[in-house]
Amino acid sequence: MFNLFKKKKEAPKKPSYLPLKVREVVKETADTVSIYFEQPDPYLDYKPGQFLTLVMDFEGKEQRRSYSLCTSPYVDPFPGISVKRVPGGLFSNFLNEKIHPGKTLNVLKPLGNFTTDFHSKNQKHFFLIGGGSGITPLMGILKSVIANEPKSKVTLLYCSRHEEHIIFKKELDALEEKYEQLTVIHNLSQPTEAWTGLKGRLTRETISDFVKKAEAEGEFQTEYFICGPEGILETSIEVLDSLTIDSSKVHKESFYSAAAEAAQHESHEGALTRDVTILLEGEEHLVSVAPDTTILEAGLDKNLNMPFSCQSGLCTACRGKLISGEVKMDEDAGLSENEIKEGYVLCCVGRPQTSDVKISIE
Ligand SMILES: Cc1cc2nc3c(=O)[nH]c(=O)nc-3n(C[C@H](O)[C@H](O)[C@H](O)COP(=O)(O)OP(=O)(O)OC[C@H]3O[C@@H](n4cnc5c(N)ncnc54)[C@H](O)[C@@H]3O)c2cc1C
Ligand code: FES
Structure with missing residues (x-):
């Protein structure tokens, strides 16, 4: 006998999305935008360096991508993310082209361990190494140190391709001008001839020199935060390992894994x-x-x-x-x-x- 009552497929339990309304879109460079959101009610609860997961439907299929918050909950009234285009990329191009104030984006609550606790008594040296869009979580961390730790200092070693690709250039210049505790060092891989700063690929030797100098300053306890393309990340970690820096002082965040991508196509x-x-x-x-x-x-x-x-x-x-x-x-x-x-x-x-x-x- 046929069973006329076909078992109904259980509907998937939907995770709870948080709708965030876009307040402002800022074009940072030719291929990067920052998207700032109105504060939801209650205010978005996040730690500097954490990321949001954006959830969108493309051709009827739900897709998710992570974007680090570039803001600091201690100083920025509105939470924001910055998105750099990836050639052929689904989300990054959509967000660069199609997002306007008033639009609502669904996100999951902030997550991530690329963060730390701040305390006014701390006397630390935050050594931040970033490349390209890897500046986003570092920006939130950097502003949070300045806001919370008057005795700490921050060095940002930031790699970009060209003068025009430096994300947050104006904001970084203004912060450096205003706060003595902040030093920003730009390294450009393909600068114009007029560029007088660090240039070329960020080498092991350059990183090693900076780290040795930072470690020699005994009165500060140095903590490292690294976020960037795989090359910069791997080289930095190798250098820190070779200098036997305690791994508990090294925080890293990666935006892309070639290994995970390759494994999807493996037999x-x-x-x-x-x-x-x-x-x-x-x-x-x-x-x-x-x-x-x-x-x-x-x-x-x-x-x-x-x-x-x-x-x-x-x-x-x-x-x-x-x-x-x-x-x-x-x-x-x-x-x-x-x-x-x-x-x-x-x-x-x-x-x-x-x-x-x-x-x-x-
Ligand atoms: C924790 C975390 C935080 C992140 N924060 C940010 C952020 O603040 N800003 C930001 O712009 N991005 C960030 N990303 C990356 C982001 O989540 C997306 O992966 C990125 O925007 C590409 O998505 P897409 O949909 O445009 O490309 P997809 O459609 O997913 O990919 C298109 C093609 O590009 C390749 N690809 C994807 N990403 C990269 C890459 N980074 N390098 C080289 N090839 C790539 C893919 O393999 C694929 O072949 C973060 C990722 C993680 C895991
Ligand atoms: S979903 Fe990000 S590590 Fe698995």
């Missing part, structure tokens, strides 16, 4: 489909994960309300704790060494390697 021939147990919001769900699928993709296909943002292993929004089994990650740049040791995994780039994988999503 997973010979790998097995495996069941994974996901503990989410107090319930256990059994999800079948095919070799060419990540744990997050499999969970979303089953309509699980799993948290995520970048889907590249960078932002940690999809972080879960491994209770049993083994998971291989295509990219783990978002996790600290300690988090990896403690058994945290990123579901958006995680593939089960054994049949007893159980993950708890916090």
Whole structure:
């Protein structure tokens, strides 16, 4: 006998989006805009350096991208993001071309660990290294140090291609002029002939000289914040490692992972489909994960309300704790060494390697 009552597919539980109304759009350079939002009610609660996840529908499909807040909750009345175009990029070009004041964008609440706590008694040296759009979270951190820590100082080493590509140039000049505690050093890879500052590729030697100088100043405790293209990030980390800088003093944020992108196109021939147990919001769900699928993709296909943002292993929004089994990650740049040791995994780039994988999503 036919079952006339076809089982209804459970509707996915929608995460709660926060609608933010665009207040102002500022063209920073030919390929970057800053978008400032009206304060929602209650005010947006964020820490300097954190990011928003923008959620938009393109051709009927929900897409998400992360954008760091370039503002400081301590000084800026309105929260903002800055978006640099990526050639052929879906969100970055849309946001550069189609966003006007009055438009509403849906976001997820601010997330991210590329931040720190500030205290008026601190006497630290914040050494910030950034490249291109990587300036965005550094801008929020820099302004927060100035606002909260009169005894601390900030050095920003900022790499851009050309004079005209320097994002926030005017704002940085004005801040440097006003606050003695701030030093901004620009490094341009392709400057005009008139440029007298640092130029060419940012080398290990240049970074190493700055770090050694910073470390020699005993009265300040130096903390490093690095955000930029993979080259700058990797070179900086290598230099800091080689100078045995304590990793707890080094904070890094990456916007793009070539490794995660490559893994999506890799062949997973010979790998097995495996069941994974996901503990989410107090319930256990059994999800079948095919070799060419990540744990997050499999969970979303089953309509699980799993948290995520970048889907590249960078932002940690999809972080879960491994209770049993083994998971291989295509990219783990978002996790600290300690988090990896403690058994945290990123579901958006995680593939089960054994049949007893159980993950708890916090
Ligand atoms: C935590 C976090 C914070 C971020 N903050 C910012 C920010 O403040 N400002 C900002 O502009 N961006 C930021 N990004 C990057 C942003 O989320 C998008 O990845 C970026 O805007 C590209 O999205 P898209 O939709 O335009 O391109 P997509 O349509 O996703 O990609 C188009 C093509 O470009 C390639 N691609 C994507 N991004 C890059 C890249 N960075 N370098 C080289 N190739 C790339 C892709 O592989 C793809 O082939 C952040 C990312 C993360 C993870
Ligand atoms: S969604 Fe960003 S790390 Fe997984």
